[in-house]
Amino acid sequence: MPKTPEPALQQADPSRWKALVFIALAQLMVVLDATIVNIALPSAQQDLGISDGNRQWVITAYALAFGGLLLFGGRIADLWGRKNAFIVGLIGFAVASALGGAATGEAMMLGARALQGAFGALLAPAALSLLAVMFTDAKERAKAFGIYGAIAGGGGAVGLILGGFLTEYLNWRWTFFVNIPFAVVAAVGAYLVIREPAGSRNRSPLDIPGVLLSTAGLVALVYGFTRAESDGWTDGVTVGLFVASVLLLGAFVVTEKLVKSPLLPLRVLLERNRGGVYLSLGLAVIAMFGLFLFLTYYLQVVEGYSPVKTGFAFLPMIAGMITGSTQIGARLMTRVPPRLLMGPGFLLAATGMLMLTQLEVGSSYTTLILPAQLLLGLGMGTAFMPAMSLATHGVDPADAGVASAMVNTSQQVGGAIGTALLNTIAASATTAYLTSHATEAAAGGPAAQLVQAQAMVHGYSSAIWWAVGILAVSAVIALTLINTGRPQTGPAAGADPDAADAEVKIPVVAH
Known part of the structure; x- marks a missing residue:
C-alpha cells in the first residue's frame, strides 16, 4: 500500500497539452510586453507629459522589478504552489496592465510598469516549472519545450508587429489593455485545467x-x-x-x-550542465537584444520603414525560430546530446549575425536582411529549445521554481547588458566615423544627411561584430561545459545524487 503514490507520480498528466496552451499564452503575454511598449513609448510620452530624462523609466521600472524579484518569485512558486503563483501572477499582471493603459500621468505609468514587472517575476518561473513537472516523457517534453522555446524566442518580434498596429491604428493605451484578455483566458484555463503533481512543493522556511x-x-x-x-x-x-x-x-x-x-541552493547553480546553460544563454541574449535594437533603428530611421512594416520585417526571424525550435530542436533533442544542438545552433546564429555586419545604407532586405534573419532564427530556435529543457534537468522538483527563475534571471541580466554594452559600442563607433568625416558632415544638404546615415550604420555594424563574437563564445561554452547525454540516458553528468534519485520518483524538471 505505501508504494501506491509513486506510480501516480510517474503517470503523465492527462490535461498536460491543454495546460501547455494556457502556459504558452501567459509566456507570450510576458514576452510581448517586453517589446510592445517600446513601439508605443513616443506616443505615451507625449500624452502623459513624461520628460525625455524620465522616458527611460517606463522601460527601466519594468526591467528592475522583473529582474530583481525573479529569484524571490521562483521561490514563492516552490513554496506556495506553482499553479497558485501562476494564477495570482496573471491576475496581478492584468490589473497592472489596466492601470498602465488608464494612466493619467507619469507617476501612475511608472508605478504600473513596476507592478507589471513584479507580477511577471512571479508568473514567469511558475509557468516554466509547471511545464517541467507536468511533462514526464522525454519526447513529449521535447515537443512541449519546442513550442515554449519558439514563443520565448519569437514573441518579442510579434510584439513589434502588434505594437505597431495598435499604436498606428488604435491608441498607445491598447498596448497595455491587450494584455487583459490574454491574462484572463490563461488564468481561467489554468484554474480549470492545471493539476500540479503532489509532493513537489518546497515548504522549508523562506x-x-x-x-x-x-x-x-x-x-x-x-x-x-x-x-x-x-x-x-x-x-x-x-x-x-x-x-x-x-x-x-x-x-x-x-x-x-x-x-x-x-533561497537559491548553490547546487542548482554550480552543477556543470546547468551552469553552462545559464552562462551560454545569458550571453546569447546579449547578442539578440543588441540585434533587435539595431535592426529596428536601421529599418525605421535609416530606411524609413513604418512601425508596422518594421514589425513585419522581423517575420523571417520568427519563422526561423519556430522551425528551429519545433522541427529541429524538438525532433533531435531525444536523439543527440544537448551540446550538439546548442553549440551548432549558436554558431548558425553567429553566421546570420555575421551577414548583418555587411549592412550599408540602402542594403537589400531580400538578399541580406531576410536570409540573415532566417539563419539567426534557425540557430537560436535550435539552441534555445534544449537549453530551456536542460536548465533544470535533474533538479529536485521542490527547487523547480527557483531553478527556472535562474534562467529568466540570466536572460534578463543578459538583456540589460546587451542593450547597454552594444549601444555604447555603436554610439562610440558612430562618433568616430563622424569625426573622421567631419568635412562632409559640415557641408550640409543631402551629402551631410548621407554621412549621418552612414555613421549610424557603421556604428550598428561595429556593435554587431561584437555580437558575433559573443555568440561564438556561447557556442564554445555550450560545447565544452555541457556534457550530459541524451535525456533518456539518465541524469546529467555531475548531477547531484539526490537530484538523480528524484528523477526516478518525480518528473524531471526542465525549463
Missing part, C-alpha cells in the same frame, strides 16, 4: 536575508547597465551601482552557503 540581498544585488546590476547606456560607464553613480552589486551578490552567495534553507 530565506529572508537571501531575498533581500539577491533582490538588491540584481536591481543594482540591472540599473547599473541601464545607467551606463544613458550616462556612461565612468559615471560615478554607474560605478557605484556595479560595486554595490558585486558586494551584495557576493554577500548573497556567502549567505546561501550558511543558511539551512537557502
Whole structure:
C-alpha cells in the first residue's frame, strides 16, 4: 500500500497539452510586453507629459522589478504552489496592465510598469516549472519545450508587429489593455485545467536575508547597465551601482552557503550542465537584444520603414525560430546530446549575425536582411529549445521554481547588458566615423544627411561584430561545459545524487 503514490507520480498528466496552451499564452503575454511598449513609448510620452530624462523609466521600472524579484518569485512558486503563483501572477499582471493603459500621468505609468514587472517575476518561473513537472516523457517534453522555446524566442518580434498596429491604428493605451484578455483566458484555463503533481512543493522556511540581498544585488546590476547606456560607464553613480552589486551578490552567495534553507541552493547553480546553460544563454541574449535594437533603428530611421512594416520585417526571424525550435530542436533533442544542438545552433546564429555586419545604407532586405534573419532564427530556435529543457534537468522538483527563475534571471541580466554594452559600442563607433568625416558632415544638404546615415550604420555594424563574437563564445561554452547525454540516458553528468534519485520518483524538471 505505501508504494501506491509513486506510480501516480510517474503517470503523465492527462490535461498536460491543454495546460501547455494556457502556459504558452501567459509566456507570450510576458514576452510581448517586453517589446510592445517600446513601439508605443513616443506616443505615451507625449500624452502623459513624461520628460525625455524620465522616458527611460517606463522601460527601466519594468526591467528592475522583473529582474530583481525573479529569484524571490521562483521561490514563492516552490513554496506556495506553482499553479497558485501562476494564477495570482496573471491576475496581478492584468490589473497592472489596466492601470498602465488608464494612466493619467507619469507617476501612475511608472508605478504600473513596476507592478507589471513584479507580477511577471512571479508568473514567469511558475509557468516554466509547471511545464517541467507536468511533462514526464522525454519526447513529449521535447515537443512541449519546442513550442515554449519558439514563443520565448519569437514573441518579442510579434510584439513589434502588434505594437505597431495598435499604436498606428488604435491608441498607445491598447498596448497595455491587450494584455487583459490574454491574462484572463490563461488564468481561467489554468484554474480549470492545471493539476500540479503532489509532493513537489518546497515548504522549508523562506530565506529572508537571501531575498533581500539577491533582490538588491540584481536591481543594482540591472540599473547599473541601464545607467551606463544613458550616462556612461565612468559615471560615478554607474560605478557605484556595479560595486554595490558585486558586494551584495557576493554577500548573497556567502549567505546561501550558511543558511539551512537557502533561497537559491548553490547546487542548482554550480552543477556543470546547468551552469553552462545559464552562462551560454545569458550571453546569447546579449547578442539578440543588441540585434533587435539595431535592426529596428536601421529599418525605421535609416530606411524609413513604418512601425508596422518594421514589425513585419522581423517575420523571417520568427519563422526561423519556430522551425528551429519545433522541427529541429524538438525532433533531435531525444536523439543527440544537448551540446550538439546548442553549440551548432549558436554558431548558425553567429553566421546570420555575421551577414548583418555587411549592412550599408540602402542594403537589400531580400538578399541580406531576410536570409540573415532566417539563419539567426534557425540557430537560436535550435539552441534555445534544449537549453530551456536542460536548465533544470535533474533538479529536485521542490527547487523547480527557483531553478527556472535562474534562467529568466540570466536572460534578463543578459538583456540589460546587451542593450547597454552594444549601444555604447555603436554610439562610440558612430562618433568616430563622424569625426573622421567631419568635412562632409559640415557641408550640409543631402551629402551631410548621407554621412549621418552612414555613421549610424557603421556604428550598428561595429556593435554587431561584437555580437558575433559573443555568440561564438556561447557556442564554445555550450560545447565544452555541457556534457550530459541524451535525456533518456539518465541524469546529467555531475548531477547531484539526490537530484538523480528524484528523477526516478518525480518528473524531471526542465525549463
